[in-house]
Amino acid sequence: MALTLNAEQQMLKDNAKEFVRSNAPVSHMRKLRDTKDATGFSSDIYGQMAELGWAGIVIPEEYGGLGLGYLELGLVLEECGRNLVPQPLVSTVLLGAGCLLEGGSDAQKKDILPSVAEGEAVLALAFEESRRFSPYNVKTTADNSGSAYKLNGQKTFVLDGHVAGKLIVSARTSGEERDRDGITLFLVDPKAGGVKIERSTMVDSRNAANITLEGVEVAAGDILGEVGKGADVLDPVLDRATICLTAEMLGLCSQAYDTTVEYLKTRVQFDVLIGTFQALQHRAVDMFCQLELSKSVVLDALSSIDDDREDVAIMASAAKARLTDAARLVTREAIQMHGGIGMTDEHDIGLYMKRSAACELTFGDASYHRDRFATLKGF
Amino acid sequence: MSELETFREEVRTWLDENCPPNMRTPKDGSARLPSKPEEVSAWCRTLADRGFTVPTWPKAYSGGDYSKEQAAVIQEEMTRIGTMNPAVSFGTMMLGPVLLEFASHEQKLEHLVPIARGEIRWCQGYSEPGSGSDLASLQTRAVRDGDHFIINGQKIWTTMAHLSDWMFCLVRTDPDAAKHHGISFILFDLKSDGVTVKPIKLISGQSQFCEVFFEDVRALAKNLVGKQNDGWTIAKRLLQYERNMLSGLGGGGRRRGGRRRGQSEGRQRGNSGPSMTAESARRYLGTVDGKLGDLTLRDEIVQADLDQLGFQLTMKRSNEEAKTSGPSAASSMFKLYMSEMGKRRSELMMKVMGYQSLGWEGPGFSQEETGTTRGWLRGKGSSIEGGTSEIQKNVIAKRVLGLPSGD
Numbered sequence: 001m002a003l004t005l006n007a008e009q010q011m012l013k014d015n016a017k018e019f020v021r022s023n024a025p026v027s028h029m030r031k032l033r034d035t036k037d038a039t040g041f042s043s044d045i046y047g048q049m050a051e052l053g054w055a056g057i058v059i060p061e062e063y064g065g066l067g068l069g070y071l072e073l074g075l076v077l078e079e080c081g082r083n084l085v086p087q088p089l090v091s092t093v094l095l096g097a098g099c100l101l102e103g104g105s106d107a108q109k110k111d112i113l114p115s116v117a118e119g120e121a122v123l124a125l126a127f128e129e130s131r132r133f134s135p136y137n138v139k140t141t142a143d144n145s146g147s148a149y150k151l152n153g154q155k156t157f158v159l160d161g162h163v164a165g166k167l168i169v170s171a172r173t174s175g176e177e178r179d180r181d182g183i184t185l186f187l188v189d190p191k192a193g194g195v196k197i198e199r200s201t202m203v204d205s206r207n208a209a210n211i212t213l214e215g216v217e218v219a220a221g222d223i224l225g226e227v228g229k230g231a232d233v234l235d236p237v238l239d240r241a242t243i244c245l246t247a248e249m250l251g252l253c254s255q256a257y258d259t260t261v262e263y264l265k266t267r268v269q270f271d272v273l274i275g276t277f278q279a280l281q282h283r284a285v286d287m288f289c290q291l292e293l294s295k296s297v298v299l300d301a302l303s304s305i306d307d308d309r310e311d312v313a314i315m316a317s318a319a320k321a322r323l324t325d326a327a328r329l330v331t332r333e334a335i336q337m338h339g340g341i342g343m344t345d346e347h348d349i350g351l352y353m354k355r356s357a358a359c360e361l362t363f364g365d366a367s368y369h370r371d372r373f374a375t376l377k378g379f
Numbered sequence: 380m381s382e383l384e385t386f387r388e389e390v391r392t393w394l395d396e397n398c399p400p401n402m403r404t405p406k407d408g409s410a411r412l413p414s415k416p417e418e419v420s421a422w423c424r425t426l427a428d429r430g431f432t433v434p435t436w437p438k439a440y441s442g443g444d445y446s447k448e449q450a451a452v453i454q455e456e457m458t459r460i461g462t463m464n465p466a467v468s469f470g471t472m473m474l475g476p477v478l479l480e481f482a483s484h485e486q487k488l489e490h491l492v493p494i495a496r497g498e499i500r501w502c503q504g505y506s507e508p509g510s511g512s513d514l515a516s517l518q519t520r521a522v523r524d525g526d527h528f529i530i531n532g533q534k535i536w537t538t539m540a541h542l543s544d545w546m547f548c549l550v551r552t553d554p555d556a557a558k559h560h561g562i563s564f565i566l567f568d569l570k571s572d573g574v575t576v577k578p579i580k581l582i583s584g585q586s587q588f589c590e591v592f593f594e595d596v597r598a599l600a601k602n603l604v605g606k607q608n609d610g611w612t613i614a615k616r617l618l619q620y621e622r623n624m625l626s627g628l629g630g631g632g633r634r635r636g637g638r639r640r641g642q643s644e645g646r647q648r649g650n651s652g653p654s655m656t657a658e659s660a661r662r663y664l665g666t667v668d669g670k671l672g673d674l675t676l677r678d679e680i681v682q683a684d685l686d687q688l689g690f691q692l693t694m695k696r697s698n699e700e701a702k703t704s705g706p707s708a709a710s711s712m713f714k715l716y717m718s719e720m721g722k723r724r725s726e727l728m729m730k731v732m733g734y735q736s737l738g739w740e741g742p743g744f745s746q747e748e749t750g751t752t753r754g755w756l757r758g759k760g761s762s763i764e765g766g767t768s769e770i771q772k773n774v775i776a777k778r779v780l781g782l783p784s785g786d
Contacts, residue, residue, distance in 0.1 A: 002699055003695055003696035003699055004696065004699045004700055261780055261781075261782070264782060265781070265782065265783060272785070273783045275782040276782070276783050276784065276785040278773070281773065281776035281777075281780075281782050282769070282772045282773075282776070284780055284782065285715075285775045285780065288712070288775065288779065288780060289712055289715070289716055292693050292712060293689035293690065293692075293693050293716075294689070295696070296689060296692035296693040296695070296696045297688065297692055299692075299696065300649075300692050304649050307647055307649075308647075309646060309647045309649035309651075310646045310647065310648050311648065311649035311651040314649070314651055315649065318650070318685055318688055321681075321685055367678070370678055370681040371678070371681075373684070374657070374677055374681050377653065377657065377684075378653065378657075378669075379654060379657035379660070379666075379669075379670065379677065379680070
């Protein structure tokens with residue numbers, strides 16, 4: 001696929017930009033934060049996004065979606081990233097619906113996907129248990145007791161876990177703690193007995209939850225995919241989610257960069273614009289170069305999914321490693337170049353760095369993905 | 380079949396019938412035979428007669444009047460059979476384009492035709508001992524004397540001057556004007572009386588660059604391109620072409636690729652090919668449990684590969700975006716990034732090779748090893764020549780980012 005957008009894609013991106021600008025600028029996110037909103041995102045705004053079709057972009061038409069590509073979803077996320085719009089697209093569409101599309105039975109898909117496409121359902125994937133991204137590190141157990149399973153364990157960093165209407169939980173049905181084999185995915189009702197959900201308040205004001213499972217009973221019919229083969233579902237789902245998250249990161253660091261370059265053109269010190277200083281010009285150019293590379297890599301990574309290429313996993317790691325470093329560079333430099341005003345809560349630039357910090361760690365940081373890239377390339 | 384595909388068939392047939400066996404990969408796939416200089420010249424003339432050496436130039440100047448798309452097809456088909464375009468040079472990639480834009484019809488006829496036919500080799504008389512990054516401060520003087528200009532002064536870092544026939548040269552024709560306004564762009568024969576060429580030995584032991592001295596050199600006034608004292612406009616335009624050439628965007632004979640055959644079926648491989656640096660590192664560092672023996676270097680190799688991947692994708696994206704003609708200001712980033720990236724990769728290879736990176740010549744070191752070391756040394760110039768990285772950043776800051784000028 002080309003690395004340029006076609007007319008329809010460009011129109012979608014323009015529409016997304018306009019929608020976000022008019023309905024959910026950064027002040028929207030700020031208000032949710034300051035009022036300690038119980039949901040953590042606006043159901044009204046998300047409903048409007050779903051009406052525009054965004055929640056169903058990658059869901060096939062037979063399940064009520066648009067059946068478009070991940071590139072299109074990435075364009076929407078990029079524009080959301082530019083304005084730090086809180087929305088459950090990653091948790092619900094990429095992770096939750098992603099698992100159903102990859103491993104769900106037809107009945108499970110019919111049951112859940114249409115309500116995802118309509119923007120009514122919020123889903124959460126509870127797969128993390130340790131302090132950093134580690135999807136095979138599963139200690140939560142699922143004991144088979146006749147026709148049902150009993151789940152015991154603790155999950156952490158469950159995106160939108162506090163408001164999800166349905167959880168997908170990874171648990172071990174066999175094997176050792178870090179084995180890839182032996183992980184099984186279960187559809188769990190968050191209201192079921194033994195499920196305790198505690199919302200975490202995070203630096204980016206987005207949503208994650210710690211979830212405790214104590215003897216939670218799950219029927220065998222609520223197994224998602226094959227017993228013991230959960231990683232076969234998780235791997236491609238996490239690759240796609242990672243790539244789409246890098247699109248959001250591209251949006252957020254593009255905006256942080258634009259804001260900073262604009263500041264260099266307006267702030268006066270020593271009777272001159274600070275943008276005339278070579279020390280700042282050269283660092284701004286370094287940021288520009290990183291962003292140019294980032295754009296190309298994100299576009300190619302999104303295309304790798306839609307073109308069903310062999311290198312989706314490689315591109316997921318290439319994109320996450322690059323965007324993690326690029327977003328870190330740009331958002332940190334943005335604070336420094338803004339000087340004192342950049343340290344204030346009143347200025348938006350700090351919010352970009354905070355969101356970047358969360359994205360950097362979500363689905364693995366740069367060193368995790370560089371190691372994985374080398375492993376995938378056979379060295 | 381589309382018009383372009385019909386054209387491709389024509390080019391393919393013509394190449395098949397006209398390309399001599401010594402100038403291409405043999406049809407049975409065996410190794411290519413060495414070619415003699417006179418065979419190369421003959422092949423260059425054959426290509427030029429067909430307008431294939433500079434396909435997009437007008438026919439009146441030995442070009443082919445072909446579109447950019449057709450030129451790309453010609454290049455792809457030549458790459459496919461493993462042949463080369465011997466005319467590719469500073470003449471075709473730098474001087475030719477500015478002559479097309481700024482020269483008179485007579486000048487074009489006189490100079491473009493020999494460039495297209497590979498008959499005259501050109502060198503670039505730009506830098507001077509006191510004018511490197513600050514090129515416009517150049518001091519070489521040219522004074523009008525009847526039909527001639529009399530030139531005195533010195534150039535330095537003139538690439539391949541010792542193997543060139545003519546020079547395109549920046550000279551000061553008005554010493555009283557502001558520095559950008561007193562410069563002219565003139566062409567002359569290096570065999571003229573008063574020209575002395577001395578090769579410069581580099582830290583790599585090689586000598587691609589020369590000092591060139593002018594003592595009362597008489598250049599014909601009719602070979603002054605554009606208006607007198609207005610040469611800086613031409614000089615800058617040529618620098619853009621130079622940057623494109625240095626970053627591999629010029630579309631010349633050394634372009635990689637062509638389309639890979641036999642990959643249309645099944646899943647596309649994308650970027651799943653092996654890492655070349657990791658392949659060499661495996662030999663020097665060994666592996667433990669399948670991973671390279673030095674985990675720090677392994678991480679550095681990944682970073683180098685990721686930079687390379689990002690850069691290649693960005694060149695591809697930029698080419699797709701730049702369907703409009705002419706080099707863009709954004710092309711400035713390619714020269715900057717490519718030279719810095721190349722230097723990092725060379726440093727990395729030196730680390731990977733360990734003691735084997737210290738060889739200069741003689742036994743104990745393979746040709747590949749000393750080649751890498753010489754390349755590491757030579758590569759230090761990549762971020763200096765053609766505008767230093769710092770100058771590139773100044774240019775990008777002002778032209779692309781729109782940051783204000785201090786003066």
